[in-house]
């Protein structure tokens with residue numbers, strides 16, 4: 001693509017979405033492009049978004065960011081999975097990253113495990129997952145397993161301070177040539193027959209012209225929705241939580257390498273330990289819980305004193321009906337929102353950026369490009385939505401909010417997935433599904449949905465052999481975990497932002 005003038009990409013908004021986008025574009029596009037970002041400190045950012053999934057490591061690595069430096073700069077901790085507490089009566093389980101067990105010949109692990117359960121020789125899934133066992137013991141290691149070749153490496157993600165991450169990326173992007181404009185966008189100018197956006201007018205009578213605009217202005221979607229009129233598809237009948245209160249508390253003594261999501265009568269509460277503080281928040285349905293009740297519940301459940309007043313956030317689950325309209329692509333909260341139960345929003349920013357880079361238009365944008373971008377985004381969002389709905393639907397709690405969740409008809413694909421698991425213990429990963437078979441396995445089993453059958457080949461080993469096989473996997477897992485350093489000690493050694501991380 002040879003242009004006489006540089007191709008001008010304007011990123012509107014400087015939250016996590018805006019700075020991730022600007023950083024990646026400046027890193028991967030050559031000198032024929034100019035990248036400009038506009039943000040308003042007066043408007044500010046949503047200021048939450050502290051838990052990630054392992055794909056974030058690919059994003060940071062792609063930018064050439066040193067992991068230890070990033071962890072120290074963002075007060076981050078490691079995340080090996082999410083513990084779900086109270087989603088079924090009295091139950092707790094973990095959706096841990098990484099493998100669970102080991103396939104036996106061509107037979108997926110869950111079939112051997114289901115047979116083991118039927119014969120009374122299997123332990124809970126947690127015993128066969130390195131991430132799960134390490135998380136519950138507060139331990140962490142990077143790199144290949146040390147004690148047994150057959151064990152996998154532990155994938156991990158991070159909990160970090162979202163504001164510090166945006167600042168870190170801002171430094172990165174500005175150092176590589178992104179131009180930042182501070183100011184409020186007061187008008188979005190459009191031109192010609194196409195109706196394309198031509199410029200953003202800022203307060204102080206400044207104007208930023210561009211060829212392609214990335215809308216990272218948050219929930220309001222200043223370009224995609226307010227200017228171009230793209231509608232919102234509401235998914236709140238499936239995911240009715242519409243409010244959150246977020247509050248930091250003093251650094252936790254229990255410095256866990258996992259997120260905790262604890263269900264309550266009308267939603268759930270998160271707990272995210274960082275190096276300098278713990279992030280907490282309550283997510284709830286305003287039809288079932290008042291703001292005052294939510295605030296007192298949140299504050300009553302902190303494990304250390306609050307460091308600030310709770311901050312209120314309102315949202316609707318759903319997505320834009322188009323993500324790329326005219327010459328505007330919506331990224332981050334401007335493109336839609338699925339609640340933070342599985343920490344997928346920052347990942348969706350990352351995958352949107354990958355798609356933008358792959359389908360990057362020249363000066364003429366084709367309908368086919370836009371359609372392909374939207375097709376891929378829709379596939380990804382639909383699968384994540386289904387995974388989230390599963391947590392809510394498969395509950396046995398007594399409160400009206402949870403009754404209603406059980407009675408809500410499921411999307412077709414999810415209903416089929418559950419039936420297949422119930423009937424024969426099979427889990428099929430579909431195209432564009434962010435979550436692997438073992439992710440679905442942990443949530444299906446963890447939420448108490450029983451499989452009535454398993455693959456017939458799992459019956460081939462003699463009874464004693466299955467017990468031995470499962471026992472060996474559990475023992476190897478426990479032995480590997482036992483030699484791992486403590487999470488806080490690991491951070492202290494490699495990437496501490498401060499000296500006094502609790503041991």
Ligand SMILES: Cc1cc2nc3c(=O)[nH]c(=O)nc-3n(C[C@H](O)[C@H](O)[C@H](O)COP(=O)(O)OP(=O)(O)OC[C@H]3O[C@@H](n4cnc5c(N)ncnc54)[C@H](O)[C@@H]3O)c2cc1C
Nearest residue numbers: 013014015016017045046049051185218332333340345346
């Ligand atoms: C309760 C809650 C919890 C969450 N937890 C997680 C989590 O654990 N993990 C995760 O991955 N994600 C989480 N998210 C999502 C995550 O916070 C967002 O995906 C992420 O912060 C990206 O936000 P954003 O950059 O799109 O929007 P914002 O942070 O809202 O940024 C919008 C930007 O646009 C600018 N802007 C807006 N209007 C104008 C204007 N007129 N002129 C100039 N600038 C303007 C603002 O100044 C700001 O810079 C959570 C979200 C919520 C609501």
